[in-house]
Amino acid sequence: MSTANPPRRVPLTPGARKALEAAGRLFYERGIHAVGVDLIAAEAGVTKKTLYDRFGSKDQIVVEYLADRDERWRAFLAPRLDTARTPQDRVLAVFEASRDWMDTNSPRGCSMVNAHAEIDDPSHPAYAIITGQKEWMLTLLTDLVRPVAPATADSLGRTLMLLHEGALVAHGLRIFPGALDHAREQAASLLATTGGPRPAS
């Protein structure tokens, strides 16, 4: 598992950085296929030639877009995991980080899930990024609960994954407000009743 060589990355010159910022915003808000390279260039204040000199193709811009979001999400999450002191707190920190991330970056749900809806071909270079992030999240949650529930870590990790993914979708589609907070509470409840004794206070 988790083989798939990482997609090629591209050096980010100033022009490329501007283009990637604009492309990321447009792709997320309107969808990948709905956004043309001319629009990206215009919004970035960059010429189309610069786009193709830096990225080579629109597909490569999509790859950089998703890889960039993935990297920024992991960087957003990491310090919160470092700060949390107990395994339970680390799990809850994931849900809290997602809530804050969604509030500031992602009103329309998970960019990976949304991109997956538009990319059917598993050989597309962006596919590995999408599945890679989900695989990473499942592994993370499973590893986080292993200390408190070694016997049921796999099952509990998967349940937390479902709650988390469901909350992202519920947030994006505005199914009900406070989806991430609700998922966090359910996660806390699961952690309290599973495995070891509940925290002292």
Place this chain on the structure above:
Amino acid sequence: MSTANPPRRVPLTPGARKALEAAGRLFYERGIHAVGVDLIAAEAGVTKKTLYDRFGSKDQIVVEYLADRDERWRAFLAPRLDTARTPQDRVLAVFEASRDWMDTNSPRGCSMVNAHAEIDDPSHPAYAIITGQKEWMLTLLTDLVRPVAPATADSLGRTLMLLHEGALVAHGLRIFPGALDHAREQAASLLATTGGPRPAS
């Protein structure tokens, strides 16, 4: 809530039916923006004129596509709910129906979630169908658990909704196998520990 007048529907002549079948398959497999009307016509064995005589626009084809999937899903679910004898069994029947539905119709996840990724405009006529189905599902799950947990039905319904949506995403992205079954087990566990006594046998 749940106001939004239902989008206009179109009479399904034989040609329209063939077109809708092809459009549904293509939209689901490749995404809405990635499929052109010429391709739909060719795959359906129908001329483009027939497409526009029946539907008037591509947007209207999208509306019929989503409305049709919604109707078929509800028709798929209804007899299973009628057969189940206890409230708990009815909730579990939803997860089992989703599992069977996904196995035969939806390897790429929920068509509503996927469509939402491509439609940003809430004034799009398809938007009401997407949000309407999610709202209906949340209401359904909440109403199903009300008899067993009247005091916490809203919260429990939302938790079941998160598990269900998460399982649909996990299935579509192949995060781990058996996602719907895992969600079903967690739902069963929630129903057993919440509210009234567990079933006699």
Place this chain on the structure above:
DNA sequence: CATGAGGTAGACCGATCTGTATACCTGGCA
């Protein structure tokens, strides 16, 4: 027999799509 609904066949429209080309400018560096 006339009519109209539903259909085929295929040309056509303007707009937009991804991608390429030519010509020129700027600043850092060997």
Place this chain on the structure above:
DNA sequence: TGCCAGGTATACAGATCGGTCTACCTCATG
């Protein structure tokens, strides 16, 4: 001084986009 990376500006190519049009066919029904 010369060079080259990175950029602007703009025109262009070929394909495809959603959508319209004319001409003709078939068949059921009044």
